[in-house]
Amino acid sequence: MGYVNGLKCRExxxxxxxxxxxxxxxxxxxxxxxxxxxxIKKVLxxxxxxxxxxxxxxxxxxxxxxxxxxVGLESGFTPLIKADNLARELGVKELYIKDDTVAHPTLSFKxxxxxxxxTKAKEFGFDTVACASTGNLAHSVxxxxxxxxxxxxxxxxxxxxxxKIVASLVxxxxxxxxxxxxxxxxxxxxxxxxxxxxxxxxxxxxxxxAEGSKTQGFEIIEQLGWxxxxxxxxxxxxxxxxxxxxxxxxEFKTIGIIxxxxxxxxxxxxxxxxxxxxxxxxxxxxxRPVKPNTVAKSLAIxxxxxxxxxxxxxxxxxxYAEDVSDEEIIEGIKMLARxxxxxxxxxxxxxxxxxxKLIESGKINNDETTVMCITGNGLKTxxxxxxxxxxxxxxxxxxxxxxxxxxxxxxx
Ligand SMILES: *Cc1c(COP(=O)(O)O)cnc(C)c1O
Ligand SMILES: [Zn+2]
Numbered sequence: 180m181g182y183v184n185g186l187k188c189r190e191x192x193x194x195x196x197x198x199x200x201x202x203x204x205x206x207x208x209x210x211x212x213x214x215x216x217x218x219i220k221k222v223l224x225x226x227x228x229x230x231x232x233x234x235x236x237x238x239x240x241x242x243x244x245x246x247x248x249x250v251g252l253e254s255g256f257t258p259l260i261k262a263d264n265l266a267r268e269l270g271v272k273e274l275y276i277k278d279d280t281v282a283h284p285t286l287s288f289k290x291x292x293x294x295x296x297x298t299k300a301k302e303f304g305f306d307t308v309a310c311a312s313t314g315n316l317a318h319s320v321x322x323x324x325x326x327x328x329x330x331x332x333x334x335x336x337x338x339x340x341x342x343k344i345v346a347s348l349v350x351x352x353x354x355x356x357x358x359x360x361x362x363x364x365x366x367x368x369x370x371x372x373x374x375x376x377x378x379x380x381x382x383x384x385x386x387x388x389a390e391g392s393k394t395q396g397f398e399i400i401e402q403l404g405w406x407x408x409x410x411x412x413x414x415x416x417x418x419x420x421x422x423x424x425x426x427x428x429x430e431f432k433t434i435g436i437i438x439x440x441x442x443x444x445x446x447x448x449x450x451x452x453x454x455x456x457x458x459x460x461x462x463x464x465x466x467r468p469v470k471p472n473t474v475a476k477s478l479a480i481x482x483x484x485x486x487x488x489x490x491x492x493x494x495x496x497x498x499y500a501e502d503v504s505d506e507e508i509i510e511g512i513k514m515l516a517r518x519x520x521x522x523x524x525x526x527x528x529x530x531x532x533x534x535x536k537l538i539e540s541g542k543i544n545n546d547e548t549t550v551m552c553i554t555g556n557g558l559k560t561x562x563x564x565x566x567x568x569x570x571x572x573x574x575x576x577x578x579x580x581x582x583x584x585x586x587x588x589x590x591x
Contacts, residue, residue: 181245182219186210186386189488197243199303199378201385209484210386212243220434225405228436235291235394241430242295242394243387249301250327251294253283255394259402259550264518265531269538271545275408276515277399277552280523285322285346286556287315287477287524288395288420293323293380295391300378306330307377311368313361313416313477314343315555320380321350332377334364340476340560360471362482381417389485392420396427399550400437407437409547410498412445412534414526414554415455416478418489421446424552425492444492445543446500447533449473449508449525455486456500459493466490474505474563475525477555499542501533508532509567512557522557530554 186195190208201210219240231237235255236248258278266274279288293316300308309332310320317333324331331352335344336359347354357364365382372379380388400407407428413421425444432440448456451473454466466486471479483489493500503511508525511532515521523531530551537543557564572588574580 181243182215182240183243183245184213184215187213197245199305199383201383212386212390214241214430216430216433223434223436225401225436228401235294235391235398238394238397241390241397241427241434243390244295244298245302248294248298250297250323251283251290254290254294254323255282256398257281259399260519260521262519262551265515268514268518269535271538271543271547271549273548275399275403275548275550276519276521277395277550278521279395279552279554280521280527280556282556284326285315285318286559287319288392288552288554289315289319290323291394292316292388292391293319296378296380296384296388297323297327297329299384299387300329300380301327303378303384305376305378307332307375309368309371309377309379310334310381311361311365311379312381313479314339315477315559316381317347317352317354318343318559321347321352321354324352325350332371334368336360336364336476338476340562342561343476343559346559361480362468365480385484389419389423392423393427393430395420395552396424397431399424400428400431403548403550405437407431407440407442408550409441410443410445410543410549412447412530412537412543412549412551414447414478414530414552415483415486415489416480417483418446418455418485418487420552420554421489422485422492425496442496443498443543444496445498445533445537446489446493447530448500448502449475449478449529450502450504451475452479452481453502454481455483455489456502458486458490459500464490473508473525475508475529476560477524477526478529499537501536501542503529503532503536509564511535512564513567515553516557521553523553524555524557524560525563526555527553527557528563
């Protein structure tokens with residue numbers, strides 16, 4: 180009853196059955212899910228989508244499951260916000276925010292990938308799920324996994340923001356804080372995944388997990404009135420989200436939901452961890468791994484698994500990349516809050532600050548429609564702002580004390 184043909188190597192094209200596997204045995208290329216688009220085209224239309232509930236499963240034929248959705252039944256379908264105040268400040272005509280700061284249940288876009296991964300883990304018959312995380316994935320696997328009744332092993336770099344650690348621990352997973360950076364955590368997890376029969380959402384079931392990111396792209400097109408934007412700016416850690424947003428746009432064209440597709444895809448990174456942006460800016464296909472040093476911990480992957488493919492998408496679509504300093508990231512967070520009333524985490528600051536640079540350099544035309552993917556909530560990374568916001572006005576509990584303050588700020 181599914182719409183999946185199987186898995187296929189992105190490098191040599193060898194085909195594999197639907198199994199919890201992720202690399203080609205012959206060339207070590209990554210495996211990707213392939214679908215029967217002819218069959219999907221018959222059932223998935225603007226009309227059939229519109230008639231469904233407002234969650235990410237409204238596009239289920241384009242997601243790699245065989246049966247019915249089992250996890251994340253309330254996830255996805257976050258707002259697309261027309262950011263007129265911000266557009267005015269940046270001097271562009273039309274700007275939108277895809278607002279995953281309010282994703283259900285854990286306030287980041289990772290709820291999309293985990294909903295799909297854990298549904299697939301159930302179909303495969305796993306009783307334990309696991310992940311290597313830069314923070315948000317830990318949070319989402321802990322939460323979705325609790326609701327779905329999985330045993331959970333969650334691996335993070337020990338230096339993660341305290342608020343993200345608490346946000347995961349509250350769901351009582353087995354949280355393992357590794358003395359090392361994400362790339363070292365990930366390497367360790369690959370070894371563990373070889374030994375234990377667990378569903379590592381971003382390792383052995385990564386081909387299925389990654390497909391969940393497409394729902395952000397499907398929603399952008401639907402919420403723009405069945406139209407692809409001229410530009411989309413996507414923050415990159417492993418580069419997976421960027422490649423999947425583009426895949427989603429192409430799939431909607433393939434099955435006839437949109438007729439035209441001329442979107443330019445832009446990559447956004449923090450300068451302190453910008454292997455993808457650096458390669459694009461210097462015009463090479465070769466990713467040079469880096470040791471991350473940035474306040475944007477959720478994007479701190481120094482050796483990005485999908486970096487090569489992200490570069491190809493940016494090149495193929497005529498986009499570009501930018502990177503921004505920690506100061507610019509914090510200014511970006513504050514600008515988004517000040518203009519649009521949205522509190523994003525550091526990755527959101529990266530996306531906004533990069534978009535601003537791309538507009539200023541003319542890489543993004545100011546008479547076009549641009550969508551920024553704002554992928555996580557600021558309440559999760561509050562420490563990044565400490566010392567960067569104003570202090571409250573401290574007063575005595577009487578009117579005179581208040582009016583003294585009022586006079587000082589010229590409020591009256
Ligand atoms: C994980 C993450 C991303 C990007 O992830 P990819 O690995 O590039 O798919 C972007 N924003 C936030 C907040 C994230 O947690
Ligand atoms: Zn291969």
